[in-house]
Amino acid sequence: MSRPNQSGSAAPASVEKIRDAALRLLAARGAAATSLREVADAAGVSIGLVQHHFGTKAGLIEAVDAYVVDVVRNTLNPPPGTAPDPDSVNGVGSRVTAMIADHTDVVDYMSRALMDNTPIGARIFDALFAIGDARWQRRAEQGQIAEGLDRTWAALNPILLSLGALILRPHLERHLPEPFTTRTQLARWEDAVNTLIRQGQLRPES
Known part of the structure; x- marks a missing residue:
């Protein structure tokens, strides 16, 4: 290597x-x-x-691939030893938007790798799925998920919402008052995605 x-x-x-x-x-x-x-x-x-x-x-x-994987993992995973998020949906959403806002070049590289179906694109997608799948497993163990929820798609759907927004960003921005990566638009998007997850995949009391 x-x-x-x-x-x-x-x-x-x-x-x-x-x-x-x-x-x-x-x-x-x-x-x-x-x-x-x-x-x-x-x-x-x-x-x-x-x-x-x-x-x-x-x-x-x-070297670029290794750096991108490190940024994705370090940004999306909570720091070791930290207490669980009191609101796991908000906690995850804030980490995703932080990565987009603070590491735009990494996000662009990741989007290109996924569109080009490269080995690093597959590695990133699988890492995102593993992070999400573990999160939904914890939610299931805590009785937070909606009855009858498909666990595989519970992990995949948030990835699609995130990656779809990144890959389709030029098209999204035709319908937004300012670039998607501004703090205001990222906050709007985060709120919309969080609402979809809460109302579609979690029990109402969660």
């Missing part, structure tokens, strides 16, 4: 700069249409430095 070469005190900053430039370009164009030279130009470094840290284009993409 390729690993970025981070020797030298300036290495971490240059690695992050290159990785972030690659993240933006890969999200916008896809892997096939993005070259190492374009990444170097976008990062303001030499192509030699890109190769020094990442070796090959595949090594750079591997």
Whole structure:
């Protein structure tokens, strides 16, 4: 497995700069249409430095993939040792909107990976499902879910609501007064999704 070469005190900053430039370009164009030279130009470094840290284009993409997976997991999972959300629907919703607002490039990359049906897209989707499935299992054990609820679709539907909004964002924004990723519109969307989940998948008292 390729690993970025981070020797030298300036290495971490240059690695992050290159990785972030690659993240933006890969999200916008896809892997096939993005070259190492374009990444170097976008990062303001030499192509030699890109190769020094990442070796090959595949090594750079591997580093970007690992970063994206880490951001998704660390943002959507509550920090270890924290108390359970008093309102699990609101807690999850706030973490999802925080990821969209604070990590827009990651969200764009994730959307591209899913649309292109890449291995990292499948890995991200499966990770999202695992997180959601565990959450709905806990809700079922606590007697919170609606009677007769299909547990598999209980985990899948919130993913569809989230990923669908991200992938269809340009179309959604034709019907919104400002970009979807503004705090105001994200709050509207979060409230609407939370209402659908509460009224469709949870017991009324939950």
